[in-house]
Amino acid sequence: MKKLLKRLMIVSFFSVVFLLSTIIVIFTYILFEGPPEFEIAENTVVYDQYDEVVSVNHGVESRYSVSLEDISPHVIDAFIAAEDQHFYDHYGFDFKRIVGAAYHNIMTQRRSQGASTITQQYARNVFLTHNRTWERKIQEALIALRLEVFQSKDEILEGYLNTIYFGHGQYGIEAASQFYFDKTASELSIAESALLASVPRGPSLYSPINNYERAVERQQWILSRMRDTGKIVNSEYRRALEESLAIVTTVEAQQDIGDYFLDYAMNEATNILDVTREELEAGGYQIHTTIDPRAQAILEEKSMERLPEDEEYQVGAVTLDHQTGKIVALHGGRNFHTTPFNRAVRAERMTGSAFKPFLYYAALVYGYTPSTTLESTFTQFTLEDGSIYDPSNYNDRYAERPVTLAQALAVSDNVYAVKTNMFMGPENLVESAELFGIEGDLKPRLPLALGTTSISPFDMTKAYSLIANSGWKIDPYIVEKIIDRNGDTVYQHQAKTPERVLDENYSFVLKHMMTGMFDDRLSDYLRVTGASISHALEHEYAGKSGTTENDAWMVGFSPNYTTAVWTGFDDHRRLETTQEKQAAKQIWGDYMSELHEGLTVETFKVPSGVTGVYMDPMTGSLNGPACEDRSRLTYYIRGTEPTEACEEIEVE
Secondary structure, eight states, X not given: OHHHHHHHHHHHXXXXXXXXXXXXXXXXXXXXXXXXXXXXXBOEEEEOTTSOEEEXXXXXXXXXXXXXXXXXXXXXXXXXXXXXXXXXXXXXXXXXXXXXXXXXHHHHTSOOOOOOOHHXXXXXXXXXXXXXXXXXXXXHHHHHHHHHHHSOHHHHHHHHHHHOBOSTTXXXXXXXXXXXXXXXXXXXXXXXXXXXXXSTTOHHHHOTTTOHHHHHHHHHHHHHHHHHTTSSOHHHHHHHHHOOOOOOOOOSOOOSSOHHHHHHHHHHHHHHHTOOHHHHXXXXXXXXXXXXXXXXXXXXXXXXXXXXXXXTEEEXXXXXXXXXXXXXXXXXXXXXXXXXXXXXXXOOEEOGGGGHHHHHHHHHHHTOOTTOEEEESOOOEEOTTSOEEOOOOGGXXXXXXXXXXXXXXXXXXXXXXXXXXXXXXXXXXXXXXHHTTOOSOOOOOGGGGGOOSEEOHHHHHHHHHHHHTTTEEOOOBSEEEEEOTTSOEEEEOOOOOOEEOSOHHHHHHHHHHGGGGGOGGGOSSXXXXXXXXXXXXXXXXXEEEEEXXXXXXXXXXXXXXXXXXXXXXXXXXXXXXXXXXXXXXXXXXHHHHHHTTTSOOOOOOOOTTEEEEEEOTTTOOBOOGGGTTTOEEEEEETTOSOOSBOOOOOOO
């Protein structure tokens, strides 16, 4: 008996030593390892310039992280009642519950009850697989202990609620709340909280979308648990049972507009942060963009209204606030999901006559004035290689007399443009185009005057904004700021000091001449190119259209915005119908007109270095008795304005 007792004492002693040693080893390991580190994928949210959400980016998993303070207390009560009644009292393991679950499973001969605490579930959800192996169980226990040692109960609960799976690709209480009820987690009622608390036990089994009756059955059990544990009183319990639950299944609002804009903004953000697109979309960033949702919606609406029915006919358009550089709207095609190629920024197309403002700025600097005349008649030019170049006007119509620069620009006389390029030298046009930021293979040849080079709508908008902005260069941008998942601003747009690129006076003379495309007083042998849309324009606008065999352009600006619109086919097929040739102009006119509704009517600010006189656009002379019905206010560099009144001219 003494020997047996002695053996028992020895076994007990070594058992205690072993147990203490194991505990010491475990806690040494825990202290050495420190708190578990992890980073969970989280939705990246995109905002407009008014800080309203316009898009939520995620893959197959939708995740949000919110603080415990931003979660309804009913949610906390429901999950504790359902999953871990003694959460705030244990150290990661509920031993009483473990024993009870083991006893029940033995008696029923099946594993029907679990005893995992919230801490253990959090450890499993974040760090481990759900394989039921002893190795995984041991790892889970160790991680649960590390969580309990290094985090507070509220931190563990917050992490758990932000990572638990609610089915249908929704992770975390905020994503689930928005998905099932179209509201934030802070707004959930007792009944709604209990229903969501029922889902994680078996997301496919208890999803109210897949099996509403089963989900409600578990919800009612959770409500009874909340009542029994004192989380709610009887009256609250009864009201929750009677509450009608509307499952709206509205995932966070997917943008109805701006697919091309937002895709471009996301690409810009990846470059700013030097991350991949996948890392950006799952990084929990807040990306604040320059999009004006009203402008974007109008642009897309007017594009669809004016585009021909042919699904292969495409559009690319950009609107810039030329005073700040904000890209307020951008449209890259008919349908992003069908053709995600962004024509607004990536398609370089031949500009045609929309290139002429770059020519005429150089001409003004060269010595031209709005009154400078050149003969408008069919003309053949000999190029450097000896070949003959014979540009034609629209419908082969010519004035058969000298015409002024002001009129030639308004009616888009091609012969006048090529002659100007020849007289001042094509090298000057190349230099002028480069001044406007046009890059690429600009060959100093006569045909360049008619836009034989290819440019994107984005670059055309940027170039025209120089004229609109009185010669000041403002770099366009689309991302205002980026905030990371920790709430830290990791990027803030810093506007560069504006750089004067164009002379203020010459750019204003050009700007005002470009208003002539909407003024029928300049119509004659050809009609002004903006006549078909001028009736809808109530604000002051300046611009230039351009049409080639394959492309249609309209680029222009008001004192507020600069917009370029291109339309055509990706495969460069010929434009055949009137609608195909006029679509860009019609979209631009409809869009700019509605965009400016409600804005104060402004005029272009006149600089001190120019003077305005009433000029006869047909002769370039001052207003007089012979031309009172057609004279127009026109601006000149001070000292270059005409001094003689108009005389009668013979018109063919």
